[in-house]
Amino acid sequence: MQQATFLILTALAASSQHGYGIITDVHEISGGQVQLRAGTLYTALDRLREDELVAVDREEIVDGRLRRYYRLTPKGEDVLADEAARLQANASVALSRLKVRAVVLPKPDLAGGTA
């Protein structure tokens, strides 16, 4: 699963959101690292709707413009949960190995003296 897709599903996991809300939420979730653009967002949403991971929740007219809200489907919840578990498992392995590495191979004291 691509990072943008994961972040979009994560944004929708909290509540249904419209397009611009998803963009700002993704920016916040990623700590400012990911700036989703409208083209990329709606391509992803089109694919997610085809795969039945997201669905249209409701529509509104705001300032004369159509605003459509999207929600996560039960299937989307399962897929997001599986992907989150996978990423967490991978991250846990990486962190545990780094801990072991820190114990076995302590970093040299660069301030002075011999190792």
Add this chain to the structure above:
Amino acid sequence: MTESAGLEREYRRLLAAYPQSFRREQGEEVLAVLMAGARDQRRPSLAEAIDVIRSGLGMRLRRAWSVPDQRWADALLVVSAAAPLLVVVAGLLEVAVPYPLPPPNRNPFLFGWSRFQGPVPRELGGLSLLHVPGFDIAIGGQVILAVVVLLGLRRIGLAVVAAAAAVFWLAAARVTWIGHGIPEPMWVLGAAAFPLEAVALIAAPGGRRVRWAPRWREGIVLLLVAVAVQLLTLLSDATSLFARTGVLLHATSHSSSWKSLPQPGIAGYVAAILVLTAAAAGLALTLKISRYFLLLVVLCYPVVAQLVAASVRYAGELMGLPTNAHLAELYLPPLLLLAGIMIVACTGQRLRAVRQPGPA
């Protein structure tokens, strides 16, 4: 015009990259998101423009190829059934109606052949072809393939294609042309037909019986495209001064490598392909039938086949010697389409492939 109205107009232009169906359903929604994120911009940023165009074109491509469509299914059924029939007819014509060759001194193409030992043949084709090693296998394989395809046995058809292609290539590699080999036109026709048939059989839906019936509008467009292919192919042969010059140069050069072939000859084929591509793009935009790009590629295969042949063997045969095989290759596709249109008009029904459970 206010700045926001100008910005909105620019965004709408970018949104033209998306499929029309998407713009109709979600165009305003995407526009609203773009405008919400615009801040104090007067026009879309380069990154935004690239993002929208790339996404739109990617969506067009994905929608065109990912979702099965009955028109694609019809088109691929036509190709999978017509391709082997086309080659069989071409082979039969090659045997039944030999093409008489003009004397060498009156044909610039044969000028180069005088360097070969042995007599220059006086005709191409005829009953003597039946004794040519590999020819009977090549045509026999196509007959079997045509029957198998019409019965809807798609996987068996693929196996027949692979076997016939392997035997054909082995036979062609072992013999030379003069006097006792598979004629160049048939070699190219067969070599081009096998991948065409394999692709169609892989992509076409399975079915017990192959039925095909285009609608009037689509059929007419297909017919026009097929006729355009044939006309441009004819313009590339040696009847024109443009190609004749290339043939003469090639016949005296002793070379059949890609880079040393005369530029006018190759350029003619390349120009034909580019013109056809532009015509297809124009048709797709004006008539909104972009899914027929596949059929256009199929109908271009005579041109592509001649281009490929030019890179590995003599180009002169196809350019300077239009045999009956060439004529069948050139005119049968539009005739098939015309026949299909008439069948639909007379019966008044649209026929569809009947899917059978289980593998074919």
